[in-house]
Amino acid sequence: MPQIPILSSMWNSLTAPKLPRTSLAISETHLAMVELRQRGGNFEPRHLGVSRLPAGLVRASFTEPNIADEAAFAEQLSKTATQANLNRLRRLTVALPEGSARSLVLSFDHVPHSRAEITQMIEWKIERSFGGKISDLRVDYKRLKPLNGRAQWLVTGAHRQVAEQYDRIFNELGWQVGVVVPQHLGEAQWLLRAGLAEDQVLVSFNERGFVVVIVRGAEPILVREITCAPEEREDEFHRLMVFYRDRLLPENSPVPLNRLLAIGTAEEQKRFRNTLEAALEVRPRTLDPQQLGLNVDPNAPFNRFAAAAGLATLGWN
Numbered sequence: 001m002p003q004i005p006i007l008s009s010m011w012n013s014l015t016a017p018k019l020p021r022t023s024l025a026i027s028e029t030h031l032a033m034v035e036l037r038q039r040g041g042n043f044e045p046r047h048l049g050v051s052r053l054p055a056g057l058v059r060a061s062f063t064e065p066n067i068a069d070e071a072a073f074a075e076q077l078s079k080t081a082t083q084a085n086l087n088r089l090r091r092l093t094v095a096l097p098e099g100s101a102r103s104l105v106l107s108f109d110h111v112p113h114s115r116a117e118i119t120q121m122i123e124w125k126i127e128r129s130f131g132g133k134i135s136d137l138r139v140d141y142k143r144l145k146p147l148n149g150r151a152q153w154l155v156t157g158a159h160r161q162v163a164e165q166y167d168r169i170f171n172e173l174g175w176q177v178g179v180v181v182p183q184h185l186g187e188a189q190w191l192l193r194a195g196l197a198e199d200q201v202l203v204s205f206n207e208r209g210f211v212v213v214i215v216r217g218a219e220p221i222l223v224r225e226i227t228c229a230p231e232e233r234e235d236e237f238h239r240l241m242v243f244y245r246d247r248l249l250p251e252n253s254p255v256p257l258n259r260l261l262a263i264g265t266a267e268e269q270k271r272f273r274n275t276l277e278a279a280l281e282v283r284p285r286t287l288d289p290q291q292l293g294l295n296v297d298p299n300a301p302f303n304r305f306a307a308a309a310g311l312a313t314l315g316w317n
Helices: 070-083 115-130 160-173 183-192 230-248 266-280 302-316
Strands: 022-026 030-039 042-052 091-096 101-108 137-147 150-159 176-182 199-206 209-216 219-227 259-263
Touching: 022 183, 022 302, 030 070, 030 302, 042 070, 042 302, 070 160, 091 160, 091 183, 091 302, 101 115, 101 137, 101 176, 115 137, 115 150, 137 160, 137 219, 150 160, 150 176, 150 219, 160 176, 176 183, 176 302, 183 199, 183 209, 183 219, 183 259, 183 302, 199 266, 209 230, 219 230, 230 266, 259 266
Parallel strands: 022 091, 091 176, 199 259
Antiparallel strands: 022 030, 030 042, 101 150, 101 219, 137 150, 199 209, 209 219
C-alpha cells in the first residue's frame, strides 16, 4: 500500500516536487475541498466544496485511528468531491485534523558534526516531544535558519496507526495523495508564501484549544499547539507572546510582528488581536482572504477551507 508522505519542507520549491492544485482539509466537523486557479497575481477557487460531517465520525487523535466508520467517511469524501465538481479527482494534498498530526520547531545550542549524531539527537527530542517511539511514527524534519545563534529544525509527524488508516481510505478511493500535513501548516502557507521580512503570526482555533505559528521570512520560528479550556485561551496566548518577545526577538530589536491571521470566529479574532496588542504593544494588521491574495466571496466559509486553499497554492511553487 502506498504511504502518504509527511512533508515539512513544503515551501522549498528547489527540492519538493510540483504538487497538485487540489487539496482537502479534514476537521472533526467539516470537510473542505478546493482547486485553485491563478488570475491577475491572486488566487481564486476554481472548484470548492465544504460539507459538515456527522457527529463522531472523525475524532482527532495522535495515537489512535481517527475514523469511526471508514465506509461512511469515504462516502462523505465522495459527496464533497461531487459538491466541488471534482468527481475525476486523482491527485491532491491533504491537511489532517488538529491533533492528528503534529509539528514543532526544535532548537539546539550545540550541534554534533556527525550526521548520525545529529539524527540521533533529533530523534531523541522527537520521542520526548511527541510521546512515542520513533519506530511508531512517520516523521520528516528540515533544518531551518539559525535563530539567535541556535540551530533550528522543523519537525512534522504522525503516528503510523493514524496515517495508515488515512492511507487505506484514500487508496480505496483511488486518490493519490502527494503530501499530508497538520491543519495549521496548511493555513500557515498563506504567511510562508509571502516571505515578508517582518514576523507574522497564525492563530488557529480548534475544539481543544488553539495553535500558534510564528513565521519569519519564509520559515516558521515557532509552532505551539495549546490545549486549554476556552476561558484560559487569552491568558495562554498572552504568555506565549511574552515568551516570543523575550526569547525569539534579536536583542535591542523593535517588535516586528504586525500581521495576524486568525482562523476562527469574528469574536475570537477580536479577542486575540486585543491580547496581542497588550502583550507586544503593537497594532497588528488582521489579515482577510483578499489581503492574503485570495479572491473569494465574502460570505464563503474561509475558516473551513483556509488550510486546503493554502496547500493548493503549492501547485505554483
